[in-house]
Amino acid sequence: MSVRFLTVPGLASSGPQHWQTIWEEQYPDRFERVQQVNWDWPVKEEWVAQLQKQISELTEPTILVAHSLGCITVAHWAQEFSSELIKGALLVAPADAELSKRLNFVVGFTPIPVRTIPFKTIVVASTNDIYATIGRSKVFAANWGSDFINVGKKGHINAVSGLEDWVDGKKILEHFDGVKLLEGEATRS
Template sequence: MATHVLTAPGLGSSGPQHWQTLWEQLIPGTKRIEQTSWDAPVCAAWVVHIEKEVAAAGPQVVIVAHSLACIAVAHWAAQTKRPIAGALLVAPPDAERPGFPPEALGFTPIPNKILPFKTIVVASTNDEYCSLDRATYFAATWGSRFINLGAKGHINAQSNLGEWTEGMQYLRELLPAGVKI
C-alpha cells in the first residue's frame, strides 16, 4: 500500500500513548519520519530526513507534524521543490521565545511565508510552548486554516486524546481525493 501519511514527531519523539503513534498503528500505510536525534535536534538534519521521506512517499502524501516538527516542516517547505498534498501542523511551539530548549538548534528564525501546500494549524489555549496569539500568527503567515482546540495543553499524550478522532477529521480534509482512512 502506498504511503499517504507521514508522521513527524517533535522534540523527544512521540511515545506509545501519543496520538501520532496510535495513528501509525490505525492508518494503513502511515510511516514515521525518523530523525537521527530526537533529544538534541538540529533543524537542517530534520529537514534532510523530511525531504528523504517525502521523496520516497511521493506527492500525494500528507505530513502530520507535532510540536517542533511543525517548525521543521516550515523550514523544509522553504527550500524543497517537492509537492505534497498537505500538512496537519499540531501544536507548533514558539522556538523564538525566551527559554526555548537550547538543545534545539537552527529552528529560528521561524519561516513566515505562505506554505506551498494546503495546511491546517491546530493549537490549544493553554499550550506551555506557544501562546494562542503566536499560534494564530503562525497560521496566518503560513496561509493555514486555524483550529483552536480549547484547553488541551501541548496536544500530546498528556492531553489524554487517545486516538484523537477529531484530529483524524482534520487529516481527512487534507488527503488527496479518493484516499480514505
C-alpha cells in the first residue's frame, strides 16, 4: 500500500531548516503541506476548515504529520470531521494553547479537545519544550488515545532543535502500517 503524507505545520509555518520542509523536499511525490491563509494569526475555524478542504481532496491513504499548533488543529479536526483515507497522525510537540502566553494569537484553539482521536496517533514530545511540559504532552496523548514517545531534550522539536532531516522522526513514522521512508533514502535537492 502506498501511503501519502499531509504535513500540518504550526504557527508561522515551517521554514527551510524545519524537518517538515526537508521531508517535503526529499519526497515531493509523497508529501504535501496544508496551506493556511494566515500562518501568523491562527484562527481555529480557518485552520480546521483548510485542513478539511485538503483532506476532502485526497485520493490515497494518508498520514497527517503535524507539528506544534498543527497538532491541536488535527485534534480539533478529528472532533468535527472524518475521512476513511486518514490512516494516522504523527503529532510532534503539541503546543499547549491553554497555557500559552500568546492566547490572543491562537484564536479558538482552546479548550484543547480531550476526546479520543478515532485513528492511530503518536504524540512525540521533548522534556524541555518551552511550549508544553512533558506532563501536559502525556495528558494530550492519554486523552487522544495516542502512543507516546519522549525524545528527551530536543526543545520544540523544530529547526532550532538542529534536527535537520530528523532520521529518528522517520523511524517513528514507520510505526504506521505501510510506511517506509528510510529504504532507498532520497537526497535533498
